[in-house]
Amino acid sequence: MPSQLVKEYFRTENLPHIWCPGCGNGIVTRAIVKAIDNLGLNKDEICVVSGIGCSSRASGYLDFNTVHTTHGRALAFATGIKLAKPNLNVIVITGDGDASAIGGNHLIHAARRNIDITTIVFNNNTYGMTGGQYSPTTPTGDKGTTAPFGNIDTNFDLCELAKAAGATYVSRSTIFTTNMLIKQVENGIKNKGFSFIEALTTCPTYYGRKNRKGEAVDMMVYLKENAINIAAYDKLSEEQREGKFVVGEIYKSNRPEYTEEYQRIIDSFSKGV
Amino acid sequence: MIERNVKLMQGNEACVEAAITAGMKFYAGYPITPSTEIAEISAERLPKVGGKFIQMEDEIASISAVIGASIAGAKSMTATSGPGFSLKQEGIGYAVITETPCVIVNVQRGGPSTGMPTAPGQGDIMQARWGTHGDHSIIALYPWSVKEIYYTTIKAFNLAEKYRTPVILLLDEVIGHMRESIELPNEGEVEIYNRKKPTCLTEEYKPYKVKEGDIVPEMAGFGEGYRFHVTGLVHGETGFPTNNGKIAEELIRRLIGKIEDNKDDIVETDEYLLDDADIAIVAFGSTARAAKSAVDTLREEGIKAGLFRPITIWPLADKPLVELAKKVSRIVVVEMNLGQYYLEVDRVAGKYTKVDRFGRVNGDLITPQEIVDFVKEV
Ligand SMILES: Cc1ncc(C[n+]2csc(CCOP(=O)(O)OP(=O)(O)O)c2C)c(N)n1
Ligand code: SF4
Numbered sequence: 001m002p003s004q005l006v007k008e009y010f011r012t013e014n015l016p017h018i019w020c021p022g023c024g025n026g027i028v029t030r031a032i033v034k035a036i037d038n039l040g041l042n043k044d045e046i047c048v049v050s051g052i053g054c055s056s057r058a059s060g061y062l063d064f065n066t067v068h069t070t071h072g073r074a075l076a077f078a079t080g081i082k083l084a085k086p087n088l089n090v091i092v093i094t095g096d097g098d099a100s101a102i103g104g105n106h107l108i109h110a111a112r113r114n115i116d117i118t119t120i121v122f123n124n125n126t127y128g129m130t131g132g133q134y135s136p137t138t139p140t141g142d143k144g145t146t147a148p149f150g151n152i153d154t155n156f157d158l159c160e161l162a163k164a165a166g167a168t169y170v171s172r173s174t175i176f177t178t179n180m181l182i183k184q185v186e187n188g189i190k191n192k193g194f195s196f197i198e199a200l201t202t203c204p205t206y207y208g209r210k211n212r213k214g215e216a217v218d219m220m221v222y223l224k225e226n227a228i229n230i231a232a233y234d235k236l237s238e239e240q241r242e243g244k245f246v247v248g249e250i251y252k253s254n255r256p257e258y259t260e261e262y263q264r265i266i267d268s269f270s271k272g273v
Numbered sequence: 274m275i276e277r278n279v280k281l282m283q284g285n286e287a288c289v290e291a292a293i294t295a296g297m298k299f300y301a302g303y304p305i306t307p308s309t310e311i312a313e314i315s316a317e318r319l320p321k322v323g324g325k326f327i328q329m330e331d332e333i334a335s336i337s338a339v340i341g342a343s344i345a346g347a348k349s350m351t352a353t354s355g356p357g358f359s360l361k362q363e364g365i366g367y368a369v370i371t372e373t374p375c376v377i378v379n380v381q382r383g384g385p386s387t388g389m390p391t392a393p394g395q396g397d398i399m400q401a402r403w404g405t406h407g408d409h410s411i412i413a414l415y416p417w418s419v420k421e422i423y424y425t426t427i428k429a430f431n432l433a434e435k436y437r438t439p440v441i442l443l444l445d446e447v448i449g450h451m452r453e454s455i456e457l458p459n460e461g462e463v464e465i466y467n468r469k470k471p472t473c474l475t476e477e478y479k480p481y482k483v484k485e486g487d488i489v490p491e492m493a494g495f496g497e498g499y500r501f502h503v504t505g506l507v508h509g510e511t512g513f514p515t516n517n518g519k520i521a522e523e524l525i526r527r528l529i530g531k532i533e534d535n536k537d538d539i540v541e542t543d544e545y546l547l548d549d550a551d552i553a554i555v556a557f558g559s560t561a562r563a564a565k566s567a568v569d570t571l572r573e574e575g576i577k578a579g580l581f582r583p584i585t586i587w588p589l590a591d592k593p594l595v596e597l598a599k600k601v602s603r604i605v606v607v608e609m610n611l612g613q614y615y616l617e618v619d620r621v622a623g624k625y626t627k628v629d630r631f632g633r634v635n636g637d638l639i640t641p642q643e644i645v646d647f648v649k650e651v
Pocket of ligand 2: 018024054055124129202204
């Protein structure tokens with residue numbers, strides 16, 4: 001029996017989804033919907049924009065105004081949508097490759113503008129849809145189908161990237177800590193500006209298998225055991241941090257939001273007319 | 274008496290003014306010579322009419338933002354030149370398959386690659402047709418004067434809305450930068466077409482279903498209560514992706530057919546002294562201006578020449594070209610490339626008459642005298 005949440009927010013006629021058993025994408029998608037439900041937002045005023053990848057298929061399953069764009073461009077499409085209809089709550093769903101390889105330039109510029117878009121990156125450390133090639137977030141040394149001898153690239157810390165580029169809300173969570181993820185999506189949507197939420201998720205089919213990470217459950221346990229909350233992380237020594245990653249609300253700030261700034265220019269002309 | 278509004282305007286400026294008259298509410302672009310004035314003037318004009326301008330980080334982002342804004346409900350445009358036009362192809366394909374109205378101006382320059390940034394060229398004829406991958410059709414217009422830039426820009430927006438398709442406006446650098454005086458229409462004097470919106474119950478809306486008697490599906494905007502899905506994947510009437518080959522074939526054929534089957538409405542051509550002509554020069558944009566004056570010179574010398582000028586470059590003006598071919602003993606296609614439009618003219622007209630080409634790619638304009646000499650030679 002589909003839950004109330006599924007009935008209310010999913011396009012049930014398009015289910016079942018294309019994701020593999022054990023894939024983390026469903027958990028992240030549910031967290032997004034749950035956050036929207038908690039905030040009590042009007043479905044007509046929500047626009048979900050996604051790129052291309054397994055994760056980006058989520059937009060088709062959600063009963064909002066949805067656009068499944070081209071690879072890497074979700075934020076550029078979303079920028080046009082937000083400017084044309086600033087009253088919409090624009091949410092971008094993207095993969096690690098989509099957001100930070102082909103779409104990396106759009107990501108840093110959307111963050112720089114502080115345009116009111118909430119971006120949720122489904123980071124599974126690989127290109128899932130094309131079969132497990134290494135991505136900008138594949139840890140150095142890990143394997144991918146195009147890194148058969150181990151990845152020699154240095155991987156991105158996406159949150160640090162978003163923060164440096166100018167995002168005004170930056171957080172990270174995992175598919176194990178869904179309550180934290182839901183809260184972060186809520187806060188991201190509430191932030192009037194560019195919000196960046198990295199959801200650490202799993203691709204057992206490719207990344208997991210290629211790197212002997214075990215079954216889907218083992219991969220979740222790994223996320224659970226190595227995630228350290230920001231407050232605790234700050235107190236750890238360099239050695240203790242080895243192999244761990246921070247979760248929580250990493251950065252918050254206040255800056256003028258792009259569409260509001262543009263509206264001020266428009267208003268300056270319409271005054272007195 | 275109605276007051277006339279006559280203005281001296283640059284071509285690029287006329288393009289923006291016309292776009293605003295046509296209802297443009299959104300512009301996204303990335304600067305590139307010789308199209309930059311279109312961005313600059315849009316940045317200045319749009320906020321004054323409640324519209325939005327944004328300078329994106331590159332041309333792919335620009336066309337993506339333009340499509341996003343159009344899906345959200347705003348008439349949108351972008352402008353670029355050669356290297357930027359190459360980058361926009363990804364988005365043009367997306368606009369084709371998602372049937373998103375938008376206008377892409379390409380003020381051409383010499384190519385390939387960075388080519389000759391400040392020199393004129395007409396080398397993007399085929400890129401306008403086939404630049405994005407996959408089977409598709411496209412509309413591309415090519416004005417030859419500042420006044421015509423004004424009217425074809427409005428037409429570009431109207432066709433984009435009417436046929437739910439990207440429309441490409443090809444401009445020549447010289448016309449984009451040329452100043453001519455034009456008479457601007459008063460309000461209500463130009464026909465403005467707006468996309469047809471659904472009126473059905475929201476739960477009955479099928480975003481890609483064509484109603485009987487319509488050419489394209491009705492298009493809701495985001496935030497208007499019709500929640501729908503847009504995807505660059507092949508999709509059925511509901512807008513959701515499908516792997517069904519039959520639906521795929523129907524979709525692609527419909528997208529092509531809505532343009533190719535409506536050429537009578539879309540295709541516009543112009544002619545000069547063709548009634549009794551023996552030789553027809555086919556040319557467009559700035560080259561057609563030289564060709565027109567070549568026709569005058571040839572006539573003075575007793576050669577019955579005339580000019581055929583496609584204003585609609587795509588879809589191809591095949592019917593008028595065949596009629597022309599049946600009437601004249603020779604067609605000379607003159608263009609600032611090495612024979613792109615010529616290929617098409619020869620394909621449809623070559624059975625009826627001899628078709629020659631005169632082209633160049635050195636960044637110099639083709640002069641009337643050169644055309645006269647070439648015509649006399651052949
Ligand atoms: C321009 C372009 N290049 C390449 C592809 C092929 N492609 C599809 S999805 C994808 C990678 C997706 O990886 P990611 O964004 O991490 O998402 P995931 O599938 O892992 O969720 C690639 C390379 C494409 N669709 N378009
Ligand atoms: S390939 Fe990986 S990311 Fe894609 S659906 Fe399967 S498990 Fe999920």
